Amino acid sequence: MSTVWIIALIAVVVLVVVAAVVMVGRGKAGAGGGRGLKRRFGPEYDRVVARHDGDAKAAERELGERVKRHGSLELRPLTAETREQYVAQWAGTQEQFVDSPQRAVAEADKLLARLAADRGFPDGTQYDEQFSALSVHHAAQVNGYRKVHRAAHGENSTEQMREAMIEARELFEVLVTAKPADSGAHRPQHTEDGKDHKGDTGRSGAPLAPGRSHHAKGSGA
Template structure:
């Protein structure tokens, strides 16, 4: 093979590699496919929020990763973890008599817990939500539903569903590291076993 052909072949390879890098982009796989893998339902929500403009949605999601991707979650002590689990259990029991009050308190509890784990403080809700979406993309929707139910008009069933969805994020946030779950798995998992059975007084169910 002549020198010219070798050079042409090398240039072609470099062009292909460069195109692949640009398509995939930075981060976990990068690009559209990487963002979809990383954000899951949050990706679709971002696209919908930009009226179907995928490029604008991807710019927003990439900006979230840029701002919050390096965040390291602070570990919780066993005592603190157990306290949050106990508080959530109380709120589930409170839901029977006061669904609105229970969900409002659940919203505050999740915000406080997220702040303690190192995410932006509760007073910066949108920024806290964005940071959580980077690290807990599959679960942050539950927190959003709790917050929306706590600050708007919601039916009893919507309030109940918000509590169920919010519990999943709480479980993730109170688990400091995978190796810490052995002694606490039963207690953490147990906080949600009865929530789907809770019926407010006077519901007729």
């Protein structure tokens, strides 16, 4: 075999090896990206996969696009006064649940939209975009916003609305709580009327479950 053929054969072998290394590298990168998205989004990852009929690649493209659009979003702090106002409004919404669950979930939906916008997320008039941004930064709590938004715009049982309110409270707590540099010492423990709420309380001092001290109509509680 001539020297030319030997060199040509070596070149072909090198090209094949390089191509194989590139393919393996891409495969590892894709798997790592999927694992990274699953760690970042948690249960939201599984929900998006289910919505894509089990197509993990399609779900990862959607979630990756969310991160690309909203991953660098910088949150704005709330003033102590604004935080106290939100805490009082949420407590009032929970109290309203006793007599009017549907109105309460509608108010909770609007309240979360305003609060998220104040923290620097997209405007609440664009629910899908705001939800996508929230899912990137608060994936563990964002399903509560989805539930209360659906409850506010559909027909649900009182118990379903109660569950939506309780889960939405988790996102409210995260959004309303101060950052370390955001005057955490002024985090409110009471509502504007100055009274303590009895029963289980969250970090903001309002009752965790709507109507805990009363029976909501039709709830069977």
